[in-house]
Amino acid sequence: MTESGHLPTPDISHLSSSDYLKIYEPAEDSFLLIDALEKDVNFLNQLRPTVCLEVGCGSGLCLTFLAQILQTKALFIATDINPSAVDICQKTAQQNNISIQPILTDLVSCLGDRLEHQVDVLLFNPPYVVTSSSEVGSHGIEASWAGGVKGREVTDRLLPYIDKVLSKTGVFYLVIVKENLPDEIKDILGRDKFHCDVIITRKSGPEHLSILRFQRRHSDCNS
Amino acid sequence: MKLLTHNMLSSNFVKGVTKGFPLKIMASKIEEKEVDFNPEFISRMIAKLDWPALYTAAGDIKKAEGLPETITENYESNEDFLKIAHNLLLQVEIIEGDLICPETGRKFPITNGIPNMLLHEDEVTGDK
Numbered sequence: 590m591t592e593s594g595h596l597p598t599p600d601i602s603h604l605s606s607s608d609y610l611k612i613y614e615p616a617e618d619s620f621l622l623i624d625a626l627e628k629d630v631n632f633l634n635q636l637r638p639t640v641c642l643e644v645g646c647g648s649g650l651c652l653t654f655l656a657q658i659l660q661t662k663a664l665f666i667a668t669d670i671n672p673s674a675v676d677i678c679q680k681t682a683q684q685n686n687i688s689i690q691p692i693l694t695d696l697v698s699c700l701g702d703r704l705e706h707q708v709d710v711l712l713f714n715p716p717y718v719v720t721s722s723s724e725v726g727s728h729g730i731e732a733s734w735a736g737g738v739k740g741r742e743v744t745d746r747l748l749p750y751i752d753k754v755l756s757k758t759g760v761f762y763l764v765i766v767k768e769n770l771p772d773e774i775k776d777i778l779g780r781d782k783f784h785c786d787v788i789i790t791r792k793s794g795p796e797h798l799s800i801l802r803f804q805r806r807h808s809d810c811n812s
Numbered sequence: 813m814k815l816l817t818h819n820m821l822s823s824n825f826v827k828g829v830t831k832g833f834p835l836k837i838m839a840s841k842i843e844e845k846e847v848d849f850n851p852e853f854i855s856r857m858i859a860k861l862d863w864p865a866l867y868t869a870a871g872d873i874k875k876a877e878g879l880p881e882t883i884t885e886n887y888e889s890n891e892d893f894l895k896i897a898h899n900l901l902l903q904v905e906i907i908e909g910d911l912i913c914p915e916t917g918r919k920f921p922i923t924n925g926i927p928n929m930l931l932h933e934d935e936v937t938g939d940k
């Protein structure tokens with residue numbers, strides 16, 4: 590703990606403004622996700638995770654933080670669709686003496702089968718800004734924010750994988766803004782299947798951000 | 813890319829591919845990096861592995877020597893076995909090379925240790 594009572598956040602002094610032309614610069618949403626993980630530190634350690642996965646890792650800040658606060662060793666896999674992001678994520682991990690396995694891929698498309706019911710902690714801070722659909726689907730910096738209709742076009746493509754990849758006790762942390770219509774997200778994941786907690790909410794400028802945490806109601810995912 | 817990561821990857825998101833596992837490894841640059849031996853973690857990971865795929869992958873990069881073809885019984889308490897697994901899974905790093913889809917031959921490059929599993933625009937069908 591630092592004097593402010595917070596766990597120290599990862600060192601990102603290796604990143605400069607030229608990196609942030611190519612990848613998402615950690616912002617209020619990234620730090621809110623970190624705060625949610627910090628709030629859940631005891632809960633997360635009790636889960637004793639073996640496989641942790643961050644989709645859309647960007648700088649790798651959030652997954653590096655998770656690796657730092659867990660007391661037992663785990664496998665940390667990071668995916669992003671932006672080639673610069675996976676490169677920089679690898680550097681962020683090295684800078685903090687953490688081992689992360691970055692993969693350049695769309696969401697979890699190359700992992701879905703083998704990670705069936707294996708993921709203990711899944712993080713996703715998606716491109717959540719409401720934009721036109723035509724802005725979605727780039728592999729550059731625009732992919733950091735452009736969320737299309739309801740800001741949900743990318744998130745909605747990940748949701749069908751959640752039931753498949755989460756382990757019995759697995760948890761899924763999702764960053765949202767109000768415009769993403771969280772009630773619809775809960776419906777899509779299935780209210781009888783997943784329990785949802787709002788871990789933190791924060792207003793930042795025009796954005797009303799929340800971190801949702803989903804966990805199975807019954808640990809009977811047939812794994 | 814570690815062999816542990818390789819064990820989790822498949823190419824079945826490619827159009828027409830059913831299993832896409834394990835991906836064949838063609839490595840042009842391999843390094844070994846010292847990683848602290850943690851028998852408890854390695855044991856937890858082995859339980860999640862597809863061992864035959866690890867055995868094949870080790871063969872692809874000519875590191876199968878000394879590796880049993882099937883998982884040793886009671887491996888949790890077999891330090892020799894855990895050390896072999898530790899080295900293969902965590903210390904060996906494929907820095908440059910290709911992963912090859914076993915069904916279509918499609919190559920996925922590994923650059924600077926990171927596998928590129930993205931499809932080109934003309935390969936994306938939209939339904940996967």
Ligand SMILES: C[S@@+](CC[C@H](N)C(=O)[O-])C[C@H]1O[C@@H](n2cnc3c(N)ncnc32)[C@H](O)[C@@H]1O
Nearest residue numbers: 613619645646647669670671695696714732733
């Ligand atoms: C809001 S940024 C979050 C970055 C980082 N996790 C953070 O919290 O600072 C969203 C990230 O998702 C990535 N992304 C967007 N679409 C993706 C997709 N289809 N598959 C994987 N990553 C994607 C972007 O490249 C970007 O790095």
